[in-house]
Amino acid sequence: MAPGWRIDERARVAAIAEHDIESLRDDAALRRITDFAAALCDVPIGLVSIVETERQTFLSRTGLDVSETPRESSFCAHAMLEDDIMVIPDATQDPRFADNPLVIDGIGIRFYAGVPLVRDDGIPLGSLCVIDTVPREGLTALQRQGLLVLSEDVLRRLDDSRSSAASRAAIGDSEGRFRTLADTMPxxxxxxxxxxxxxxxxxxxxxxxxxxxxxxxxxxxxxxxxxxxxxxxxxxxxxxxxxxxxxxxxxxxxxxxxxxxxxxxxxxxxxxxxxxxxxxxxxxxxIHEGKLAREEREVVAQELSHRIKNIFAVISGLIGFSARSHPGFADVADDLRARVIALGRAHDFVRPHSATSRPAADQTSLQGLLAELFEPYQSRTAPRITVSGDDVAIDDRSATPLALLFHELATNATKYGALYHDAGTVRVHSRRVGDRIVIDWHERGGPTVAQPTKTGFGSQLIELSAVRQLAGTVVQRWDSAGLEVEITLPETSLSRG
Missing domain, CATH: 3.30.450.20 (PAS domain)
Structure with a gap:
């Protein structure tokens, strides 16, 4: 029937009265239908709704506590007048239903799909519908076919409710149709x-x-x-x-x-x-073929990452070899080799691993990466650098600048700051402030420090890593008790997720 088609309400009410509505409430056969309809469409709610004069009654309901609602808020009162399944992807965007109490309050309907339940004599009774509380694009071809088949079973169950013998036959037929539908699924x-x-x-x-x-x-x-x-x-x-x-x-x-x-x-x-x-x-x-393909890609990724790790070792070795040939550049070579080693540790932390080589810490963990970077600076008796606060997700993109940044701070602390003395300590604390991550670096127990009169390469490297590559800010305070650094980074720059 076309939208806007006017029915004889008195004839419709009389037709509903021919069915024993009360005896069909929570009917086992109808319940199997709404259970399967909800599972088929992957939604929380499935209903068989009969639209009466002032209310809609749910003969069967899956995932819903109420057994009826007023007719004026009924979606099924609209669906039963359609020629085909009525699909509403998002009820809040549909002017017919945006102000509906079942949308604003109540169930919180967003997605709705209803199959008209129309008798052979053309009188609409209600709808078989599925409902979700989040918007959806629509139904797949299989879901549409399944709902149409299930709606035929509902109508058969309603028609046969006038005869107990016919009712028993309808139950068997409904189960047969259910099995037919399930058997056709891939x-x-x-x-x-x-x-x-x-x-x-x-x-x-x-x-x-x-x-x-x-x-x-x-x-x-x-x-x-x-x-x-x-x-x-x-x-x-x-x-x-x-x-x-x-x-x-x-x-x-x-x-x-x-x-x-x-x-x-x-x-x-x-x-x-x-x-x-x-x-x-x-x-x-x-999923056999897909599973094997993923495993093959993982093996290739591990092999490639392993070779990159070896490249870091080769570069470090070449720097050491060159330094031995040019003793005057030993200090520079040592600094460069340390930075290469730090990059290698960061790469090794986030690279693809096998089950046996994977780090103990979560590979997406900022605190895990920092613990890995600070390991060479720790004492055997007590930790000299402690990491605390909110952990944050990182990925391979942010690991490199983070490694350079904190390696530079730890190296400077070893040469001039808190780690210069055995009793000195560094506290690293991370915290979320809105959509940004603030990392505090506090040194204590080292020699008295003063702000440098000129900017060295280390300061430039910190600026490059935190500001240019991670879009953050760095504030350094040269307190007499020890250097304090506040690093503020957008959380989005640390992880693609």
């Missing part, structure tokens, strides 16, 4: 009871595994995993069952020909109105 689909007992697999599962139907029900599924993955998969699955958190894991699944292929397993819980899990719906997706 992924392996499965479901479990709340305790994790597997009671359903679609045809794709049996095609992939080649096992007899029913042989992987219950706990039999775990035997299909690679022996090295079984314990880990059990642990992740048990955690999801205990907490209700979504299930996601990569494991090797045995195919019908005996080959173990990498598979992505996912599952989401379906809740009732009391917040209890009533089912788990899950999928298995073959």
């Amino acid at each position: 992924q392996m689909v499965w479901s479990t009871l709340p305790d994790g007992f597997h009671d359903y697999y679609n045809a794709r599962w049996y095609e992939f595994t080649g096992v007899p139907a029913g042989s992987t029900d219950g706990e039999g599924w775990a035997g299909m995993f690679h022996p090295e993955d079984q314990e880990r998969a059990w642990a992740v699955w048990q955690h999801s069952l205990d907490t209700g958190e979504p299930y996601q894991i990569e494991y090797r699944l045995r195919r019908y020909d005996g080959q173990y292929r990498w598979t992505l397993g996912r599952a989401l819980p379906i809740y009732d109105e009391n917040g209890a899990i009533v089912r788990w719906f899950g999928t298995c997706t073959d």
Whole structure:
């Protein structure tokens, strides 16, 4: 029916009265439909709504506590008059619904998709709809097809509600359609009871595994995993069952020909109105080729990074060799070699690693990088440089200027400042101030320091690293108790994330 089409409201109300609405509230067959509709569209709410004179009644509801709302706030009252599925990507941007109480308060509807429920005699009853509280672009072709198939099952259930015998037939037919829909999906689909007992697999599962139907029900599924993955998969699955958190894991699944292929397993819980899990719906997706390609790229990246690390060692060696040939340049060579070594340590910290070579600290951690850089300056008995405060994410782009900056400060402290004496200490403290990171460098226990009368290369290097490369500022205070430096950096300059 075209939008704007006017229905005979009295005939529509009479048609609704022909159905036993109360007996269909929380109907098991309808509940399976809304559970699957929500899982199919990856949304938290699925409803079968009947639009009455002054209210809309939810015969089945997944992910929603209320059983009815006033008709004037009903989205389904609009959807039931459409010729096709009514899709609203963002209700706040739709003038028809922007001021709707279910958008502003209540449910907080953003995305809505409703299939008209229209009887064979042309009278609209309501809608089968799915709802999300965040905007979405729309529905995939498979989701549209699935909702249309499920809406036919809803109508059949409504029509057959006038006869108990016909009702029993409708339940069987609804389950058959559910299985038909699941069997046409390209992924392996499965479901479990709340305790994790597997009671359903679609045809794709049996095609992939080649096992007899029913042989992987219950706990039999775990035997299909690679022996090295079984314990880990059990642990992740048990955690999801205990907490209700979504299930996601990569494991090797045995195919019908005996080959173990990498598979992505996912599952989401379906809740009732009391917040209890009533089912788990899950999928298995073959990711074998993609997984191998990622591993190959990782090996190449590790090899390339390892060669870069060797280049730093070669450059350091060449500087030392040149210094021995020109003794007059020994001091300059030592400074240059130290800076190259600092860059090498920074690169080694953020580079791709294998499981055995990976640093103990998080490779995206500012404090982890500083601890790595300061290691050569620490005492065996007590830490001389302490790092505290808010940790911040870094990446390979910011690691190099950070290494140069703090290596220069630590070197100067060793030559002229707090680290010149054994009892001297340096405290490095980082803190967030809005969208900027402030790093304080405080030296104590060293000789009395005074502001230099001229700017040396070290000061220029600090300026280059903090200001030009990281878009920050550096303020130095030459206190008699020790040098204090305040470095302020935009957080966006430290990490692409």
